Amino acid sequence: MHLHKYEKIWLTFGIGSLIVFLSVLGYGAFWQGTHPQSHGVTIDPNNIESNEAFKPENLGLTQVDDDKYIVNIAASAFYYDLGKDEEGNSVKHIRIPKGSTVLFQVATKDVVHGFNVAGTNVNMMVEPGYVSSLETVMNKPGTYTIVCNEYCGIGHHLMYATLEVYE
Ligand code: CUA
Numbered sequence: 001m002h003l004h005k006y007e008k009i010w011l012t013f014g015i016g017s018l019i020v021f022l023s024v025l026g027y028g029a030f031w032q033g034t035h036p037q038s039h040g041v042t043i044d045p046n047n048i049e050s051n052e053a054f055k056p057e058n059l060g061l062t063q064v065d066d067d068k069y070i071v072n073i074a075a076s077a078f079y080y081d082l083g084k085d086e087e088g089n090s091v092k093h094i095r096i097p098k099g100s101t102v103l104f105q106v107a108t109k110d111v112v113h114g115f116n117v118a119g120t121n122v123n124m125m126v127e128p129g130y131v132s133s134l135e136t137v138m139n140k141p142g143t144y145t146i147v148c149n150e151y152c153g154i155g156h157h158l159m160y161a162t163l164e165v166y167e
Contacts, residue, residue, distance in 0.1 A: 045128035048074060048107045053131070059083035061094045069102045075126050076109040078155030080146065095164045096138055103135045114149035117163055125150060138165045 048054040053072045060083030062070045074081040082091040096102060106115045108126045116123040124132040148159035
């Protein structure tokens, strides 16, 4: 079989870059322990309450400093548990003042769920056995929909909440 000179150059280049990319990936994954940011903390999916953040009384929005908030969320099919309000109703809407630093911590009790604050960079996969967390600054006022963007079953589309950033 005769290979044209340019064809050889392209083949060498193509296979070469494949080897380079796979080596970088393998080095990062196996020697540097690189993994998704959300995989830092493990949790027992059958007992997420054993983690302080996911005790029923600690779910939802908590102000921890002047402009610092933590939002703890227990995800399960097909619901985000954001705690209860004063009347004992489930919270579906949280309000945060503009410019606040917010730490979202999410854990799932059953299957893989998503946690996406639509229109922001808050977008996490929530896997059983891990706490997914992400800190961000909410600078743009508005009402955002929090959606589950990992298909989790027949009620997947019912899994949402809202987050309001106010001036
Ligand atoms: Cu939870 Cu889709």
